[in-house]
Amino acid sequence: MEFKDNEAIYIQIAAFVSDQILMGKWPAGQKIPSVRDMAVELEVNPNTVMRSYEFLQGLEIIYNKRGLGLFVADDGFEKVKAYRKENFVRQNLPELFKNMYLLGISIDEISLQYQNFQAQQKNELN
Amino acid sequence: MIQINNLNFSYNSKKPLFKNLNLSLKAGHIYGLLGKNGAGKSTLLKNIAGLAFPQSGKCLIDGTESSKRLVSTLQNLYFIAEEVYVPALTPGQFLERTAGFYPAFSITDFYSYLKILDIDPDLLMTKMSYGQQKKMIIAFGLATNTGVLILDEPTNGLDIPSKVQFRKLIASVLNEERCIIISTHQVRDLDSLIDTVLILDDHRIVIENSIDELTEKLFFGVFKDLTGMNVLYEEDTLMGRYAIVENTAGKYGKMDLELLFNAATTNSGKLLNALKPATSHE
Numbered sequence: 001m002e003f004k005d006n007e008a009i010y011i012q013i014a015a016f017v018s019d020q021i022l023m024g025k026w027p028a029g030q031k032i033p034s035v036r037d038m039a040v041e042l043e044v045n046p047n048t049v050m051r052s053y054e055f056l057q058g059l060e061i062i063y064n065k066r067g068l069g070l071f072v073a074d075d076g077f078e079k080v081k082a083y084r085k086e087n088f089v090r091q092n093l094p095e096l097f098k099n100m101y102l103l104g105i106s107i108d109e110i111s112l113q114y115q116n117f118q119a120q121q122k123n124e125l126n
Numbered sequence: 127m128i129q130i131n132n133l134n135f136s137y138n139s140k141k142p143l144f145k146n147l148n149l150s151l152k153a154g155h156i157y158g159l160l161g162k163n164g165a166g167k168s169t170l171l172k173n174i175a176g177l178a179f180p181q182s183g184k185c186l187i188d189g190t191e192s193s194k195r196l197v198s199t200l201q202n203l204y205f206i207a208e209e210v211y212v213p214a215l216t217p218g219q220f221l222e223r224t225a226g227f228y229p230a231f232s233i234t235d236f237y238s239y240l241k242i243l244d245i246d247p248d249l250l251m252t253k254m255s256y257g258q259q260k261k262m263i264i265a266f267g268l269a270t271n272t273g274v275l276i277l278d279e280p281t282n283g284l285d286i287p288s289k290v291q292f293r294k295l296i297a298s299v300l301n302e303e304r305c306i307i308i309s310t311h312q313v314r315d316l317d318s319l320i321d322t323v324l325i326l327d328d329h330r331i332v333i334e335n336s337i338d339e340l341t342e343k344l345f346f347g348v349f350k351d352l353t354g355m356n357v358l359y360e361e362d363t364l365m366g367r368y369a370i371v372e373n374t375a376g377k378y379g380k381m382d383l384e385l386l387f388n389a390a391t392t393n394s395g396k397l398l399n400a401l402k403p404a405t406s407h408e
Contacts, residue, residue: 008341008378009318036298043293044318045156046300051338 001042009044013052016042018061018080021072030072032062059083127153127305128174128274133183135166135173143169145329146183153273154302158320159309160387165326167309168208171276174307175205187274201228204267208279212251212259220251220266230271239265242291257283264292268299275299277308281315293319313383323383325390333390335401337381343401345373346382358397359389372400 003012020026032038035053039046053070056062061079062070073079100110128151136142143166151157161167172178173185176192176199185192190199213220217240225231240247243261251259260283267275281289296319300306310316323340325333344358350366360369370389373379389397 003318003380005380005382006347008380011378039297039300040294042318043290043297045321046297047155047321048318048337 010048010051010055013038013042013044013049014055017052017056018084021061021076021080022084024077026072028072028074028076031068032070032072034069127151127188128307129184129186129189130174131184131186133173133185134181135169135178136181137169142329144173147330149324149331149334151305151307153305154300155322156296156300156306156308156320157322157324158313158316158383159307159324159326160311160313160383161309161326162391166329167326168278170326171205171278171307171309174274175203175276176200177205202230202272203274203276204228204270204272205276206263206267206278206280208282210259210263212254212262214250214252216250217245217247217262217266220262224266225270228270228272232269232271235271236265236269239268239295242295243288257285257288260284261288264295268295271304273303273305275304275306277306279310279312280308281310281312289315313387317381317383323386325387327391327394332394332398333386333401340386340401341373341378341381343373344381344386344397345371345375345377345379346385347371347379356400358400359385359393361385361388370397 001012001016003009017026017032020032026032033041035046035049038049042049053062057064057070059079060073061076061083063073064070099105100107128149130147130149133144133147133149134142135144135147147170159167159170169178173180174187174192176185176195179193187199187203190196192199192203215223217236221233221236225233225236237247240262243265245254245258245262245265251262254262260280264277264280267277281292284292293316296306296308308316308320320337322336323333324331346369348363348366348368349355349371352360352367352369352371355369356372356374357367358370358372360367362368368385370385
């Protein structure tokens, strides 16, 4: 995994776990890799992975079964989605709006592009 | 686990290397020791390991002065020097003669690390390349399972795949009883592996902060306009001013160790002031 320069590593690891849940690779009840295995896989300090997992536990996306490890919460998928949506609205949307404003792109133009995108995604899935 | 109190050391009485240097290291962490050429990184590590003796002050490991070189201290400590010395033995023979000094040595771990690092356990070490010799000593050092593990420039001489394996191995051997100290110039090799940064400059430790603490207090980024921000250090780049500013927005950016190093070793007053309140010696 290549880390980006503009975000703390622990947040990027949390995002990686969230991606696995959103993509359905790690469904509800799935055990997630141990701190050590994740640290080895990503070549990072185990304390950093610990912090990512604590962060995700705080958001109740994963939970700790004493002695057994960490598992994806029953509503982990919904929790990730809600958290991501909130982030998108807070961080990405203002950036998008700023670019639209600077480049004079109307909301209708975006809407059309988005409809095309949706159709494409559906085709790819079918 | 390691406590250095008012350490004074010099090779040449006119040029003291350390003046009243203090440092406290705990188990469960990987410390990255940075410093300019000649700042004394290796000498500091040797003082910790009991290979160089303080003129005054103390280096304690678990409360015992390492300069006493007690068996109980040395059997719980492994020092991997930058330039490794290997006898004319195979790794297997080296194991038979040397592993006994370390009560927690794991033979299984040793052979598994050799395999991971692609070292032939039956080849005479004197017939190995520099990089292979270094990897052999790294495998041995990790397998000792000592509480203190000191590595001086461990990635020097390692090829690209070995650096990846090295990072994975270090990540796998850290536990709550182990204190790992790595000195390096190759910050990009290790920046996601260390959790606490130590910067040695001007005869003392100027930075002794966890990465969490640093990213909480500092923000690293390229800025077009720095007005209104508390700029602690800046460099000119084509994209704008690459700067460390005080983190007032509560953002968690990624730290740039190179920029932090440059800041700490040139006009560091502002930076050190911004970090001061949190530099606790618990």
